[in-house]
Amino acid sequence: MPWLRAYKGATIVIKYGGNAMVDESLKRAFAADILFLHQVGLRPVVLHGGGPQISSMLERLGIASEFKGGLRVTTPEVMDVVRMVLTGSVQRELVSLLNESDSAAVGISGEDGGMLRARQRLATVDGERVDVGLVGDVVDVDPRSIVELLDQGRIPVISSVAPVVSDATTVLNVNADTAAAAIAVAVRAQKLIMLTDVEGLYSSWPDKSSLVSRIGVDALEALLPDLDSGMIPKMEACLRAVRGGVGQAHIVDGCRPHSILLEIVTDDGVGTVVHPEHTGQSRTKGGPTL
Numbered sequence: 001m002p003w004l005r006a007y008k009g010a011t012i013v014i015k016y017g018g019n020a021m022v023d024e025s026l027k028r029a030f031a032a033d034i035l036f037l038h039q040v041g042l043r044p045v046v047l048h049g050g051g052p053q054i055s056s057m058l059e060r061l062g063i064a065s066e067f068k069g070g071l072r073v074t075t076p077e078v079m080d081v082v083r084m085v086l087t088g089s090v091q092r093e094l095v096s097l098l099n100e101s102d103s104a105a106v107g108i109s110g111e112d113g114g115m116l117r118a119r120q121r122l123a124t125v126d127g128e129r130v131d132v133g134l135v136g137d138v139v140d141v142d143p144r145s146i147v148e149l150l151d152q153g154r155i156p157v158i159s160s161v162a163p164v165v166s167d168a169t170t171v172l173n174v175n176a177d178t179a180a181a182a183i184a185v186a187v188r189a190q191k192l193i194m195l196t197d198v199e200g201l202y203s204s205w206p207d208k209s210s211l212v213s214r215i216g217v218d219a220l221e222a223l224l225p226d227l228d229s230g231m232i233p234k235m236e237a238c239l240r241a242v243r244g245g246v247g248q249a250h251i252v253d254g255c256r257p258h259s260i261l262l263e264i265v266t267d268d269g270v271g272t273v274v275h276p277e278h279t280g281q282s283r284t285k286g287g288p289t290l
Contacts, residue, residue: 003265008041010190011150012264013246015180015237016048018197020254021090029257030195031097034155036261038104043150046157047183049176050090057085069123070229074133074173082173083109086159095157105155110138111171113145116162116179118172136172138162138179141186150187158183181237185244191264192241194234195254200272201227201235212272217242220274238274249274 014034020026037044054072058065058081066073074082091107098105110116118136122129149156160176163169177194184192201220204210205228215223220239224232238249252259252271262270 004040007190007264009043011043011045011187012037012191012193013045013047013180013184013187013189014260015176015192015194016046016094016254017051017176018195018254020195021048021050022052023255026254026257027093027097030254030260031094031100033258033260034098035102035104038102038155044155045146045150045183045187045189046094046155047160047176047180048086048090048094048157049160050086053090054082054085057081057089068130068132069125070233071121071123071132071135072173074135076134079134079171079173083161083171086161091157091159098155098157104153105157106149107157107159108145108149109159110162110174110179111168114142114168115145115158116141116174116182117165118162118174119165120172134170134172136162136164136174138174138182139165141182143183143186146183146187175233177233177237178240181241181244181246181249184241184246184249188245189241190247192238192246192249193260193263194238194249194251195259196231196234196251197253197255198231199253199256199270200251201231205231213269214273214275216275216277235274242274242276247276 020030034044055065063077087109095105095107116138117140119139120136123132146156160174160179161171162174163171199211201212202210203212217239220235224235227235241249250263250271250273252263259270
């Protein structure tokens with residue numbers, strides 16, 4: 001009850017990705033968590049990617065796919081598949097799961113209502129900047145369509161594509177982590193929750209005893225250069241969100257059923273929370289605090 005009183009009416013942005021999107025039981029557990037949050041009075045917003053599903057569809061269609069500097073090289077042909085998979089397949093499946101016992105979920109794209117605007121980005125390979133095609137970063141968010149849906153009692157489910165700032169007819173494949181952070185700031189969310197395939201942030205990966213339970217933004221910024229390359233975009237997104245006014249950002253293991261609820265409705269939690277300033281108190285048993 002104290003948790004329900006504290007968070008009733010709060011807006012929470014959840015980035016949905018990783019193995020939670022491909023395992024059937026985890027999909028249903030995720031949908032159940034989102035519905036629970038909605039039904040007890042919170043305002044969840046879901047932003048999803050779909051890398052594994054995009055790769056699978058490209059393979060089925062016989063379209064070559066490559067990565068440079070951790071980014072998918074996105075030609076116009078590949079971008080057509082990205083839009084089809086994210087908005088026409090991944091999003092539809094999640095909306096259907098959420099609406100099995102309710103009818104609150106509404107699927108929208110970063111293209112809809114001018115919600116997202118992006119700028120094309122380059123990859124870095126061996127210290128050189130490399131063109132990877134229709135790949136971008138979100139630089140502007142118009143939250144009106146999201147807020148309108150929330151005010152109607154809906155659950156917005158958003159796919160991570162966005163038109164170019166200067167040309168709405170050109171659409172970019174944007175990183176779902178950075179898009180989730182930008183949306184969380186724009187809607188003034190109390191929390192940003194990022195699902196990953198690990199328990200949280202490790203200060204010395206792969207040493208699992210180095211799991212960090214709480215970390216302040218200054219300590220996180222200092223730690224960033226030493227993190228595993230796959231974790232850096234997620235932690236950068238958390239850093240930007242909290243510095244942009246989001247109350248807290250959480251990294252949790254999407255492979256653990258109901259990890260979202262375990263993280264935010266229990267005292268111990270199960271992942272890593274990024275907070276605006278150092279509190280000096282460890283939230284979890286045995287996990288270091290930075």
